[in-house]
Amino acid sequence: MRITVTVDGTAYTDEVExxxxxxxxxxxxxxxxxTVVGCDTSNCGACTVHxxxxxxxxxxxxxVQADGCEITTIEGLSRDGQLHPVQQAFHDNHALQCGFxxxxxxxxxxxxxxxDADPDEETVRNGLEGNLCRCTGYQNIVxxxxxxxxxxxxxxxxxxxxxAEQTSVAGGSRAEVRQS
Amino acid sequence: xxxxxxxxxxxxxxxxAVRALNDAGEDAKIIAGxxxxxxxxxxxxxxxxxxxDLGKVAELRGVREDGDALVIGAxxxxxxxxxxxxxxxxxxxxxxxxxxxxxxxxxxxxTFGGSLAHADPAGDLLxxxxxxxxxxxxxGMDGKRTVPxxxxxxDYFTTALRPSELLVEVRMPKYTGWHAHYEKFNRVAQxxxxxxxxxxxxxxxxxxxxxxVALTNMSSVPVRASGVEQAxxxxxxxxxxxxxxxxxxxxxxxxxxxxxxxxxxxxxLAKVLTSRAVTAACG
Numbered sequence: 389m390r391i392t393v394t395v396d397g398t399a400y401t402d403e404v405e406x407x408x409x410x411x412x413x414x415x416x417x418x419x420x421x422x423t424v425v426g427c428d429t430s431n432c433g434a435c436t437v438h439x440x441x442x443x444x445x446x447x448x449x450x451x452v453q454a455d456g457c458e459i460t461t462i463e464g465l466s467r468d469g470q471l472h473p474v475q476q477a478f479h480d481n482h483a484l485q486c487g488f489x490x491x492x493x494x495x496x497x498x499x500x501x502x503x504d505a506d507p508d509e510e511t512v513r514n515g516l517e518g519n520l521c522r523c524t525g526y527q528n529i530v531x532x533x534x535x536x537x538x539x540x541x542x543x544x545x546x547x548x549x550x551x552a553e554q555t556s557v558a559g560g561s562r563a564e565v566r567q568s
Numbered sequence: 569x570x571x572x573x574x575x576x577x578x579x580x581x582x583x584x585a586v587r588a589l590n591d592a593g594e595d596a597k598i599i600a601g602x603x604x605x606x607x608x609x610x611x612x613x614x615x616x617x618x619x620x621d622l623g624k625v626a627e628l629r630g631v632r633e634d635g636d637a638l639v640i641g642a643x644x645x646x647x648x649x650x651x652x653x654x655x656x657x658x659x660x661x662x663x664x665x666x667x668x669x670x671x672x673x674x675x676x677x678x679t680f681g682g683s684l685a686h687a688d689p690a691g692d693l694l695x696x697x698x699x700x701x702x703x704x705x706x707x708g709m710d711g712k713r714t715v716p717x718x719x720x721x722x723d724y725f726t727t728a729l730r731p732s733e734l735l736v737e738v739r740m741p742k743y744t745g746w747h748a749h750y751e752k753f754n755r756v757a758q759x760x761x762x763x764x765x766x767x768x769x770x771x772x773x774x775x776x777x778x779x780x781v782a783l784t785n786m787s788s789v790p791v792r793a794s795g796v797e798q799a800x801x802x803x804x805x806x807x808x809x810x811x812x813x814x815x816x817x818x819x820x821x822x823x824x825x826x827x828x829x830x831x832x833x834x835x836x837l838a839k840v841l842t843s844r845a846v847t848a849a850c851g
Contacts, residue, residue: 406576518671
């Protein structure tokens with residue numbers, strides 16, 4: 389079956405089997421190996437990407453279901469050699485040990501900051517409920533997300549991911565972005 | 569793991585979806601948000617010949633008012649239910665229960681109708697649906713029919729849906745001004761509810777004038793705690809009255825023992841969580 393998707397700002401058209409999981413399409417067809425598979429049970433969240441601006445576990449979406457959608461992976465966050473503020477905050481706060489959960493943690497952290505630009509600790513922990521760190525490095529992960537929140541302007545979540553040719557909705561709410 | 573091979577269609581209307589389901593026969597499976605189905609397919613616990621994806625059926629999404637009723641499209645995601653102002657105003661119990669479903673990523677994909685049609689007895693939205701007396705609108709080749717929640721849930725993972733029927737929307741009376749709480753017990757993040765309690769109350773002055781209580785995972789289907797409701801109505805919302813009413817939470821339940829809890833422990837949880845849920849709902 390033929391699908392067309394935009395991944396990290398680039399459009400791709402490919403033939404895929406209906407049973408192909410989005411994560412396998414991203415990794416094996418497009419080479420986006422920054423998005424990792426951490427479990428086989430949909431629990432760990434390591435494969436989290438953004439599908440039309442919302443976080444999803446890409447092991448729990450079929451590639452054919454993403455037809456016509458825009459996808460952002462961890463590889464699409466940096467701009468002109470500059471890390472995304474959440475990536476930089478993870479770096480600065482040593483919010484990783486083995487690093488395997490990090491791509492999913494960062495993608496989910498960006499999603500939760502889009503819904504709540506200044507989350508307290510409990511909100512961060514609830515927002516990351518779908519992401520597991522086997523190293524149990526949660527303290528610094530939570531610290532990094534709150535640090536990132538303090539660095540980011542309100543509303544810079546989804547807008548920061550808009551591809552260059554699209555008009556960004558400055559200061560817009562998430563609802564406005566979804567309707568645009 | 570990778571699912572077994574299957575055919576895939578993504579119709580854009582309810583009529584086309586029903587026709588596709590009817591044509592495909594009993595080996596076909598509807599996929600809504602896929603957050604329960606895809607893990608099952610990946611582990612090869614099921615191998616449908618064809619998936620009929622409702623993701624492109626726009627008419628199945630959204631929340632609207634229809635006179636005195638609140639109507640929620642079957643494909644409305646948990647995320648959209650949580651944030652919908654009509655749901656917050658007229659069905660607070662559903663909103664607060666949806667807040668507790670799985671995790672944010674799953675709530676972005678998973679749907680209200682999908683959860684109800686899947687009918688996992690540990691699913692968190694079945695008890696609220698029963699407590700709120702919702703009606704399921706089902707659509708088949710012969711048209712639509714309406715089934716009340718009390719008749720919709722038949723057994724473990726089994727509903728009144730016929731093989732070629734779709735759940736298209738859920739209708740419910742408005743519970744404007746009611747206060748609600750969903751209390752669930754599990755031990756780790758993302759775990760299924762060992763027991764859950766959905767409670768909604770209407771409090772006039774200090775007196776409980778109406779109460780709706782239903783239990784998650786205390787039987788193969790959600791259970792309405794009618795005894796608790798009867799004991800609450802007309803009472804002042806005091807700790808003693810709520811605790812006494814909660815003692816009746818196990819009436820009519822048939823809990824099973826599993827690795828998480830034996831029967832006695834589930835019955836204990838049902839009473840304790842009912843007391844907590846009603847107390848929180850009464851504010």
